[in-house]
Amino acid sequence: MTPDGAAPDRPRADRLWEVFVRSRRGMSHTHVGSLHAFDAASALLSARDLYTRRQEGVSIWVIPSAELTASSPDEKDSFFDPAADKPYRHPTFYEVPEGLAHL
Amino acid sequence: MTRQTSRNEAPAGADVATYALGLGDDVLVLAQRLSEWTARAPQLEDDVALLNIALDLVGQARNLLSLAGGRENPGRTEDDLAFWRDETEFRNAQIMELDGGDFGRTIARQFLVSAWHVPLWDGLRASTDPDLAAIAGKAVKEARYHVGYARHWLVRLGDGTPESRRRAQAGLEDVWPYVGELFEPDPVTERLVTAGAAPDPAVIEPVWREAVEAVLAEATLAVPPTVRRPTGGRRGVHTSAFGPLLAQMQHLHRSHPGASW
Amino acid sequence: MDVTTDERDFDRLVSADERVEPRDWMPEGYRRTLIRQIAQHAHSEIIGMQPEGNWIARAPSLRRKAILIAKVQDEAGHGLYLYGAAETLGVERADLLELLHTGRQKYSAAFNYPTPTWADVAAIGWLGDGAAIMNQVPLTRCSYGPYARAMTRVCKEESFHQRQGFEAMAVLCAGTPAQKQMAQDALDRWWWPVLMLFGPSDEASAHSARSMAWGIKRFSNDELRQRFVDATVPQADHLGLRIPDPDLRLEADGHYRFTPVDWNEFADAISGNGPCSRERIAHRVDAHEDGAWVRAAAQAYADKHGDRAARGAAA
Numbered sequence: 001m002t003p004d005g006a007a008p009d010r011p012r013a014d015r016l017w018e019v020f021v022r023s024r025r026g027m028s029h030t031h032v033g034s035l036h037a038f039d040a041a042s043a044l045l046s047a048r049d050l051y052t053r054r055q056e057g058v059s060i061w062v063i064p065s066a067e068l069t070a071s072s073p074d075e076k077d078s079f080f081d082p083a084a085d086k087p088y089r090h091p092t093f094y095e096v097p098e099g100l101a102h103l
Numbered sequence: 104m105t106r107q108t109s110r111n112e113a114p115a116g117a118d119v120a121t122y123a124l125g126l127g128d129d130v131l132v133l134a135q136r137l138s139e140w141t142a143r144a145p146q147l148e149d150d151v152a153l154l155n156i157a158l159d160l161v162g163q164a165r166n167l168l169s170l171a172g173g174r175e176n177p178g179r180t181e182d183d184l185a186f187w188r189d190e191t192e193f194r195n196a197q198i199m200e201l202d203g204g205d206f207g208r209t210i211a212r213q214f215l216v217s218a219w220h221v222p223l224w225d226g227l228r229a230s231t232d233p234d235l236a237a238i239a240g241k242a243v244k245e246a247r248y249h250v251g252y253a254r255h256w257l258v259r260l261g262d263g264t265p266e267s268r269r270r271a272q273a274g275l276e277d278v279w280p281y282v283g284e285l286f287e288p289d290p291v292t293e294r295l296v297t298a299g300a301a302p303d304p305a306v307i308e309p310v311w312r313e314a315v316e317a318v319l320a321e322a323t324l325a326v327p328p329t330v331r332r333p334t335g336g337r338r339g340v341h342t343s344a345f346g347p348l349l350a351q352m353q354h355l356h357r358s359h360p361g362a363s364w
Numbered sequence: 365m366d367v368t369t370d371e372r373d374f375d376r377l378v379s380a381d382e383r384v385e386p387r388d389w390m391p392e393g394y395r396r397t398l399i400r401q402i403a404q405h406a407h408s409e410i411i412g413m414q415p416e417g418n419w420i421a422r423a424p425s426l427r428r429k430a431i432l433i434a435k436v437q438d439e440a441g442h443g444l445y446l447y448g449a450a451e452t453l454g455v456e457r458a459d460l461l462e463l464l465h466t467g468r469q470k471y472s473a474a475f476n477y478p479t480p481t482w483a484d485v486a487a488i489g490w491l492g493d494g495a496a497i498m499n500q501v502p503l504t505r506c507s508y509g510p511y512a513r514a515m516t517r518v519c520k521e522e523s524f525h526q527r528q529g530f531e532a533m534a535v536l537c538a539g540t541p542a543q544k545q546m547a548q549d550a551l552d553r554w555w556w557p558v559l560m561l562f563g564p565s566d567e568a569s570a571h572s573a574r575s576m577a578w579g580i581k582r583f584s585n586d587e588l589r590q591r592f593v594d595a596t597v598p599q600a601d602h603l604g605l606r607i608p609d610p611d612l613r614l615e616a617d618g619h620y621r622f623t624p625v626d627w628n629e630f631a632d633a634i635s636g637n638g639p640c641s642r643e644r645i646a647h648r649v650d651a652h653e654d655g656a657w658v659r660a661a662a663q664a665y666a667d668k669h670g671d672r673a674a675r676g677a678a679a
Contacts (some may be wrong), residue, residue: 014659033448033513034448035148036148037148038665039662039669042255042662045251046148046152048248049152050148050151050444053155053437070387073387073388138417138421141413141420142417142440142647143647143650143654144655145651145654145655145658146658147410147447150413150440151441154436161433162430165427168426182425182426185426205654206654256658259662262665263662263663263665264660266660267657351421352422355424359539359542359543362424363535364427364535
């Protein structure tokens with residue numbers, strides 16, 4: 001889509017990448033945003049400058065946005081609702097007699 | 104200006120001050136040139152990156168000038184040294200002050216200088232002067248990133264389009280004649296080398312050359328022929344591009360003598 | 365899925381104060397409003413680098429030089445976060461920049477004013493970033509997830525921008541008579557443009573009501589402007605500076621009454637004929653065009669070498 005009539009026929013240039021940062025050892029990489037780059041090495045360099053200027057990370061992943069496969073909002077009912085009526089998967093579902101430990 | 108070759112007996116403190124002043128002026132002047140790219144870089148990502156490098160260099164300059172001024176008697180502050188010296192009192196190598204030119208020349212200069220900074224700071228970490236060693240310990244990590252960024256772009260410009268290759272080669276040839284000064288022996292450095300306070304330029308040069316030639320090969324760029332040209336930045340002799348740079352940097356500070364900012 | 369269900373889902377998300385995410389269905393007007401607002405915000409960040417960047421080379425101390433570099437660098441970064449948020453709505457950054465360069469999308473008109481002295485840099489930090497924070501903190505709860513997340517990051521980073529400006533101003537006010545005068549002159553120059561920055565008054569704001577209903581805006585322009593004045597007047601008093609509004613006074617309700625913004629005075633700046641409008645865009649376009657050969661090189665290199673060099677196991 002091009003808003004307000006921007007030229008749609010401009011040659012495709014840099015790609016969009018998704019950036020994931022491990023904030024410190026022991027944590028998972030977390031999605032922090034996206035950026036543009038022509039190749040993976042450039043994406044890593046830019047991610048370092050853009051997303052870890054304030055010591056936010058110890059490790060970075062970059063992934064071309066086009067290579068991410070995402071669940072569709074249209075399927076969210078069939079994907080996620082069936083989990084809603086299975087409270088027995090959670091420990092709080094069960095009663096524990098008062099005074100007992102290690103349960 | 105006379106070379107003070109007879110100062111063998113000078114206290115190491117004065118030598119350290121002179122040495123730190125030269126290295127501090129290097130990074131201050133280079134930061135000044137890099138910051139000229141503000142809001143002018145080829146992509147926003149490079150605005151962020153170039154300012155990142157400039158910020159590292161200003162930090163190094165503050166540390167080095169504070170060290171230099173602190174070893175003087177009476178002492179001078181980082182701002183005394185940055186804003187109240189005239190052109191002939193600046194001790195930076197001339198390569199730092201050259202006009203940045205296009206992105207090709209800026210990247211070529213940054214690469215050659217950062218590739219020198221890495222072994223320099225690395226060697227200086229072992230300095231017998233603990234203050235120099237501490238500054239170098241921080242600076243070496245920054246320089247490794249700077250050389251990585253500059254290499255990254257030099258390779259892309261050299262091995263990119265015919266135009267980028269032409270511009271990268273031209274930029275390289277513009278700055279190449281000025282690299283010799285970085286390895287020039289001078290009495291202060293020689294005494295510091297003897298005292299174990301500074302790395303030997305003669306040891307750094309082959310390390311630098313090997314690193315540079317490898318990257319130029321990767322970038323499919325030709326190593327320019329060695330051209331001898333007059334040097335003298337470390338003695339206060341500068342190119343015509345330097346005066347305007349200083350005038351711009353110093354005018355506000357000097358317009359309000361004694362004021363705080 | 366039929367459109368009515370989509371709309372009901374969207375309305376339910378917004379009224380429950382939940383976040384709308386990129387792949388959710390959303391009304392076309394919502395999408396367009398967000399694109400316009402986020403792009404304008406991003407453009408303001410990158411155009412805003414110019415008036416301050418102009419002083420990096422001349423900063424009056426090395427400490428101030430370092431602070432100013434860090435701030436201007438953040439602005440480029442914030443522009444990037446915001447373009448990234450806009451791109452989740454199906455537009456490309458290159459198209460948005462094209463719209464900026466050709467004057468078809470706007471940026472904050474406050475940046476069309478010059479920065480003739482160092483005190484203007486201080487005033488932009490204190491007043492301009494102060495106003496920006498008033499505007500942006502509510503946007504961290506904006507109904508559109510990517511915009512809200514970008515604003516959270518921006519607000520966290522910008523907290524130092526206003527403070528450094530106030531500190532720089534305070535040093536000037538405690539300095540020589542010439543420095544104090546410089547500070548007062550800068551306040552005189554920036555007070556009204558900064559009040560303008562909050563946008564037209566509520567009666568005149570075409571999009572305001574709809575944006576509030578959609579959870580894009582949380583407070584009206586006039587509410588935010590009032591908050592800013594209430595917060596800033598005591599700061600000016602502390603500095604010993606005079607706000608250039610003879611009718612400014614504290615009312616019994618604890619709020620300051622102030623002269624309404626004279627929108628006629630700003631008509632030119634807003635429509636792109638401000639004192640620096642042309643040079644700001646020309647500078648931006650020059651930078652973009654001068655960099656074309658560099659971007660072409662990066663593209664050519666990537667075409668030749670792909671991503672091989674950087675591939676590694678994710679760990």
